[in-house]
Structure formats: structure tokens, C-alpha cells
Amino acid sequence: MSLIKSISGIRGTIGGKVNDNLTPLDVVKFASAFGTWLQNNKNKKDLTLVIGRDARISGQMVSSLVTATLQGLGINVIDLGLSTTPTVEIMVPELNADGGIILTASHNPKQWNALKLLNEKGEFITGENGAEVLALAENEDFNYAEVDDLGKYETRDDAFDIHIQQILDLPMVDVEAIKAKNFKVALDAVNSTGGIAIPMLLDKLGCETIKLYCEPTGHFPHNPEPLKEHLGDICELMKKENADVGVVVDPDVDRLALIDEKGEMFGEEYTLVAVADYLLKHKKGAAISNLSSSRALRDVARSHDSEYFASAVGEVNVVTLMKEKNAVIGGEGNGGIIYPDLHYGRDSLVGVALFLTHLAKENKTVSELRAGYPSYFMGKKKIELTPEIDVDAILSKMEQEYKNEDVSTVDGVKIDFENNWVHLRKSNTEPIIRIYTEAHSQEEADQLGDDIIAKIKSLI
CATH class of the missing domain: 3.40.120.10 (Alpha-D-Glucose-1,6-Bisphosphate, subunit A, domain 3)
Structure with missing residues (x-):
């Protein structure tokens, strides 16, 4: 406890x-x-x-x-x-x-x-x-x-009504385009308030909602973090009901995960990527995520002749940089969409509306949409150090070790290589360095993490 x-x-x-x-x-x-x-x-x-x-x-x-x-x-x-x-x-x-x-x-x-x-x-x-x-x-x-x-x-x-109406009034949410598609949407709201709010929104968008765990009892039927290993039930429901798209939210509805028509995860990192792709196609400007989010957002921004910037980890840091850069879109790789034309906070409801608009206008299935984005895989590891070891000194040595690469020290040490990256962050409570990696395959991402751990050990 x-x-x-x-x-x-x-x-x-x-x-x-x-x-x-x-x-x-x-x-x-x-x-x-x-x-x-x-x-x-x-x-x-x-x-x-x-x-x-x-x-x-x-x-x-x-x-x-x-x-x-x-x-x-x-x-x-x-x-x-x-x-x-x-x-x-x-x-x-x-x-x-x-x-x-x-x-x-x-x-x-x-x-x-x-x-x-x-x-x-x-x-x-x-x-x-x-x-x-x-x-x-x-x-x-x-x-x-x-x-x-x-x-x-x-x-x-009346708060949900006000929130939803503000979303429907956004110029970039095309209600008629979504209605014309008659989307069948499966929803897992983990028995929290998304089970109230999301169906209200989907109804206004002319979608059919297939509800799973939408009673707001607070008895979560599975781990409430919307990760692949927790979402087997809705993935099966997608196939059983022949739904067009699956929507998964966490208990407070600020993280959005999507599932394709085959019952496969769209990828939590790619919620923001898809929404940014739609918005930047119509308005050039900056896209923001944090240093531990996928490089795919940078790639999509550049494909629309737009800029990409990375903030320190944490929603407050993302928002601060978004304001500084007057960003069109921002968020975090955990499925958090921040659309400043509505408000500066992660919002799954506006994420759903913007994604469905994008899906309707592209006239593709969810899996076809996903296939059009750069494919990256992430790894997460950590190295536990003895209390007497100076973690900051280790990070400084790593910065020097890779000084010829593209290195950021905004939040820990992030090293951008040509085809992959690694982000090292220290724990505030333990002598631990957390190691995040991304590459074009899971094996490469995991191997990069192992290589960095070996390098850290050689510097101790």
C-alpha cells in the first residue's frame, strides 16, 4: 500500500x-x-x-x-x-x-x-x-x-452535453462524414465513466455502439491500463460483431487505444500519429510529444512539411511546449490526445471524433490506415544500481560517450541514432535508470536496450 x-x-x-x-x-x-x-x-x-x-x-x-x-x-x-x-x-x-x-x-x-x-x-x-x-x-x-x-x-x-457539443462544433470534426459511414464501434470503458460519455458522443456521430464493460460500477473487469495484454475480450468482440473500430479508454477517459476491424491493436503510440496525420494535412504547424514517444509522429509531421518537437515526459511539460510552439496537435504516446482548439488536456472524446473523421474521409479500414504509417517497435528495460552509485554521473558519462550522435538532455539523456533511439531516465525514488528504446523491429529495440545496459555497466 x-x-x-x-x-x-x-x-x-x-x-x-x-x-x-x-x-x-x-x-x-x-x-x-x-x-x-x-x-x-x-x-x-x-x-x-x-x-x-x-x-x-x-x-x-x-x-x-x-x-x-x-x-x-x-x-x-x-x-x-x-x-x-x-x-x-x-x-x-x-x-x-x-x-x-x-x-x-x-x-x-x-x-x-x-x-x-x-x-x-x-x-x-x-x-x-x-x-x-x-x-x-x-x-x-x-x-x-x-x-x-x-x-x-x-x-x-449537463457537463457531458456541454463537452460533447463543443467537440461537435469543432471545424475539424466532420459529423456528416462520420454519419454517412454508419460506423459500428465496439467500446471497452472498463466499467468507469467512459461508459457514459463515449456512447453519448458516438450516438451524436451516428455510430452504432457495442458496449463492453460500460456500467460505471468501479469494479474493473481487467487491469484498467489500456495495453494489449489486458484487452483480449474486446479484441474477440471485434471479430464476433464485425465491428469497424474498437475504442478503449482508461477509467478517467484521458487515454485512448484503438483496435482494428480484425481485432488487432492499432498501437497506443499511433492514436496520436493518426490524429496528427489528419490535422496536419489541413493545417501546417508543430506537432508535440514527449521524448519517450514514438518517432512515427516526427515522420508524419515531416511528411506534411510541419515541425516536430519533443518535451520532457509529463503532460504539463507537453502542454508548456505546445503553447510555446503554438502547436496544432500534441500529446503523449500512451494514447493521450491534446487538441488545443478544444482545450489543453488529454481528451479521449475529441480523439475519437477526430479519428473517426479521419477514417471516414480516408475511406479506408482501420488496418489499412495503420499500414500507411511508419512501423516502429518500443522496448522498456531498467538497470538497478547500488545506492552509492551516482546516477547523474552515469548519465553524464553516457551523454559524453555518444556526443557525436543527436543527444538531448531535456529529460535524462535521449540518444537519437539514424534508425533508432534510446531514452535514459532516472527514477526519483530508487537508484534505477529506466531505458526506453525504439527501432524497426521488436528484436532490434530489445537488443538496443541490452547494449545500452552493457555500456552503462562498463562505465560504472
Whole structure:
């Protein structure tokens, strides 16, 4: 069991001891810290926060604790109830709120929950801001409101409608083209809120939805991370139902994985690649992903005479670079689509709408679409070092060792070779170097990882 306090929020397992797990006291303490931080940084008396949660079992309990805590600080709460991460992000500016809290542990198993913190733009707070919130939580320097000044509470049940309408209104979402195709879409929503939101969107797009695990019970029927090894059921359903495309989302609906008509994975890295291909065909500009994402996005961007840039790992870093470069599209290789014409957050709903538009206009099957993209394979390894070894020194030596290659030190050390790449990142909690590789075959990617491990060992 664990409690992880980071600049992006607090995450942990339900139950157990205070400061070791995500207990009610930890929830109250952290919600108090965020509310207090907002009060310290806003020049206004009445503050309003939007909250929403995924369907996990502990969600109602955690939501009640957060709501009462914020009201106790004198902060008004607008509660969306069962929602998605992108929906909460959109509703914060929509409702002119001062921030938001998303109650979700994303792709973690059902015993986990988390508080993710948003600013007034509906975007994740910065690392600097997160550090200030953590310091307040540590000091417990809170001043709660007197009885006449308690925060107000209201609920909204129209957030999905607002989110979906904003997607349908996007010029690059061609509703009529999608409707004309009568797509048959299989959906695995891992018994969370995607089972509510995605069918609403698909209905508006004129698609037939075949639902699998769409009851928002919070009892995840398989590991909720949308990876190939967890998705055997929907791959079988695709073949059984002769569906055109399979859609898989994680519990908070910010990661999108796709499955082709044969029941084969489209490739999590290629969700962003396909959407970028469509958008950059119509508007030249920058595409952004992080340093550990596939080179395929770079290749597609260049094919449309557009630029590609890579940020440090982490959604906040991707968004920061997207704004700097005024990017057309961005995201992460885990199936996270960030489309700035809607909002600066990973959003599976807009990802579905843009992908189906692309599929309709190309007049291809999903497998034919996938076959048109460069094929890359990724490997993930790690090397565990003894505590006395200076990991930073090792990374510096690797940078020097490969100084004649294209090397980036934005986040760890990434070495771009002509036909493949390797990205070395150190763990913040253990003497470990994580090694990500990509090449034109799985064997080559794995071999590159082994070769780099051998090189690291030779430098120790």
C-alpha cells in the first residue's frame, strides 16, 4: 500500500494508516492545502471549485470528504458527480471557476484513488505551484471559515452535453462524414465513466455502439491500463460483431487505444500519429510529444512539411511546449490526445471524433490506415544500481560517450541514432535508470536496450 505526494497531486491506496495510504485524513489535509493555496493566490473573496470523479469504488467517499473540506474553507463547490478528466478540465473555464479537482487514479487498479489539481484555465497546475501546495499540506497551516461563511454546494448534470457539443462544433470534426459511414464501434470503458460519455458522443456521430464493460460500477473487469495484454475480450468482440473500430479508454477517459476491424491493436503510440496525420494535412504547424514517444509522429509531421518537437515526459511539460510552439496537435504516446482548439488536456472524446473523421474521409479500414504509417517497435528495460552509485554521473558519462550522435538532455539523456533511439531516465525514488528504446523491429529495440545496459555497466 502506498501514498505518493507529488507536484501533480496526491495518489494512494484506500485504507491503512495516515501518511502511509490515502486515508480520509490525508484527503482532508490535501484538499485543505489546495483550497488554502488558492485563497492565498487569488485576489477575491468568493472562490469556486469544480470537482468530478471517475467511477471507482472509493469515489463517492473521497468526493464527500473533498467537498466538505472545501466548504469548510469557505469555498463554493460545483460537483459534476461521475465525470471524466477532460470534462472537468473543460467545465472549469466554462463555469468561470477558480480551479478544479479531479478525483481519479487514472489507469491504476481499483484500490487506488487520487486528487488531481487544476488551475482556473482547467489545466494542471505547474510544478512550482504543486510544490507550494505540498508545503502547505506539510505545515497544516489552515484557517477554516466560520459558520456564516461556509462555501455553497451545487451539482451540475449537463457537463457531458456541454463537452460533447463543443467537440461537435469543432471545424475539424466532420459529423456528416462520420454519419454517412454508419460506423459500428465496439467500446471497452472498463466499467468507469467512459461508459457514459463515449456512447453519448458516438450516438451524436451516428455510430452504432457495442458496449463492453460500460456500467460505471468501479469494479474493473481487467487491469484498467489500456495495453494489449489486458484487452483480449474486446479484441474477440471485434471479430464476433464485425465491428469497424474498437475504442478503449482508461477509467478517467484521458487515454485512448484503438483496435482494428480484425481485432488487432492499432498501437497506443499511433492514436496520436493518426490524429496528427489528419490535422496536419489541413493545417501546417508543430506537432508535440514527449521524448519517450514514438518517432512515427516526427515522420508524419515531416511528411506534411510541419515541425516536430519533443518535451520532457509529463503532460504539463507537453502542454508548456505546445503553447510555446503554438502547436496544432500534441500529446503523449500512451494514447493521450491534446487538441488545443478544444482545450489543453488529454481528451479521449475529441480523439475519437477526430479519428473517426479521419477514417471516414480516408475511406479506408482501420488496418489499412495503420499500414500507411511508419512501423516502429518500443522496448522498456531498467538497470538497478547500488545506492552509492551516482546516477547523474552515469548519465553524464553516457551523454559524453555518444556526443557525436543527436543527444538531448531535456529529460535524462535521449540518444537519437539514424534508425533508432534510446531514452535514459532516472527514477526519483530508487537508484534505477529506466531505458526506453525504439527501432524497426521488436528484436532490434530489445537488443538496443541490452547494449545500452552493457555500456552503462562498463562505465560504472
